[in-house]
Amino acid sequence: MVVYDCIIIGGGIAGLQASIQLGRYRDKVLVIDAEDGRSSLCRCYHNILGWPEGISGATLRRTGRRQAEALGIEFVEETVEKASKQAESFCVATEENVYQSHTLLIATGIKDHLPAFDALIPCLGISVYICPDCDGFEVLDKEVIVIGSGKAGAGMALALTNWSNQIHLINHGQQLIDEEMQSKLNEYGIQTFTEQIAEIEAEGDQFRGVKLLDGSSLEANHAFVAMGGNEVRSQLAEQLGVELYKNKHILVDPRTKMTNVENVFAAGDIVAHSEQVTIAMGDGMQAAIWIHKKIKQQH
Numbered sequence: 130m131v132v133y134d135c136i137i138i139g140g141g142i143a144g145l146q147a148s149i150q151l152g153r154y155r156d157k158v159l160v161i162d163a164e165d166g167r168s169s170l171c172r173c174y175h176n177i178l179g180w181p182e183g184i185s186g187a188t189l190r191r192t193g194r195r196q197a198e199a200l201g202i203e204f205v206e207e208t209v210e211k212a213s214k215q216a217e218s219f220c221v222a223t224e225e226n227v228y229q230s231h232t233l234l235i236a237t238g239i240k241d242h243l244p245a246f247d248a249l250i251p252c253l254g255i256s257v258y259i260c261p262d263c264d265g266f267e268v269l270d271k272e273v274i275v276i277g278s279g280k281a282g283a284g285m286a287l288a289l290t291n292w293s294n295q296i297h298l299i300n301h302g303q304q305l306i307d308e309e310m311q312s313k314l315n316e317y318g319i320q321t322f323t324e325q326i327a328e329i330e331a332e333g334d335q336f337r338g339v340k341l342l343d344g345s346s347l348e349a350n351h352a353f354v355a356m357g358g359n360e361v362r363s364q365l366a367e368q369l370g371v372e373l374y375k376n377k378h379i380l381v382d383p384r385t386k387m388t389n390v391e392n393v394f395a396a397g398d399i400v401a402h403s404e405q406v407t408i409a410m411g412d413g414m415q416a417a418i419w420i421h422k423k424i425k426q427q428h
């Protein structure tokens with residue numbers, strides 16, 4: 130069986146950047162990717178240096194993969210189900226295959242908890258957003274609906290007051306908003322709706338508003354989703370004995386991106402930090418530099 134220098138689990142932004150750098154070192158690398166990350170969902174990133182008009186996740190992924198493949202990086206579209214440490218290597222199993230490597234990079238990201246309305250998907254990054262740090266500026270002085278649940282929704286609505294004073298909060302997930310938060314929402318004039326959403330109104334990638342279960346409608350051209358309960362995809366790290374932060378994100382050495390398990394590295398949203406494309410790229414790059422040093426030590 131081929132033993133790779135490194136297997137990268139997750140071919141999103143962090144995994145791709147790492148693979149490009151490892152390819153430039155001429156290391157033997159396999160990227161295993163399930164193709165269902167946040168970078169597959171976001172139609173436009175607005176806060177990245179060099180892209181003032183924005184760039185889609187699909188474009189970054191497509192060009193990144195092409196760049197990595199040209200450097201000899203191998204890709205398979207599979208989902209890793211098990212990862213374990215052997216005497217001198219790691220063993221990674223998908224439903225279809227088993228692979229081995231000397232080092233591992235976990236770049237599996239997180240999965241957003243989105244309400245089950247298909248019409249929201251084409252709007253993501255264009256007129257429906259999930260992160261105020263990324264896209265608060267997109268709703269500057271505009272009317273915006275927050276599709277939320279309890280504290281997460283209320284927190285999002287309050288964060289957006291930095292940019293807009295026309296905010297409507299729908300407690301679609303029906304979790305409790307405590308008195309303190311409710312009085313802050315009132316203070317900022319944020320209208321709160323307790324009725325759930327029956328239907329999303331959208332034309333292609335343009336969000337138009339919502340219909341509530343009581344038959345009433347709310348119109349706006351922008352929305353934020355904040356349901357809480359995103360899935361942190363650190364199960365494989367757990368199998369390997371990797372130390373996790375209390376919110377399930379992976380803890381790494383800030384300089385090397387190596388976890389507490391020798392030769393297991395992590396990069397991107399799965400690491401405990403601010404969940405941004407530029408950080409995922411930086412993480413991937415830095416991890417690759419130190420993975421290469423480890424590979425060189427082993428040969």
Ligand SMILES: Cc1cc2nc3c(=O)[nH]c(=O)nc-3n(C[C@H](O)[C@H](O)[C@H](O)COP(=O)(O)OP(=O)(O)OC[C@H]3O[C@@H](n4cnc5c(N)ncnc54)[C@H](O)[C@@H]3O)c2cc1C
Nearest residue numbers: 139141142143163164165166167168209238263397398406
């Ligand atoms: C709607 C939306 C808008 C956003 N807007 C912005 C923005 O404007 N600016 C910004 O900086 N960030 C934004 N983000 C966040 C940004 O997309 C993430 O920070 C970035 O994608 C993180 O990269 P990553 O490589 O860590 O994870 P991802 O891009 O999510 O990639 C992880 C990859 O791992 C794969 N994977 C997971 N588990 C397995 C497994 N077991 N086996 C194999 N493969 C697996 C997935 O399929 C996926 O391809 C946005 C996110 C969303 C959803």
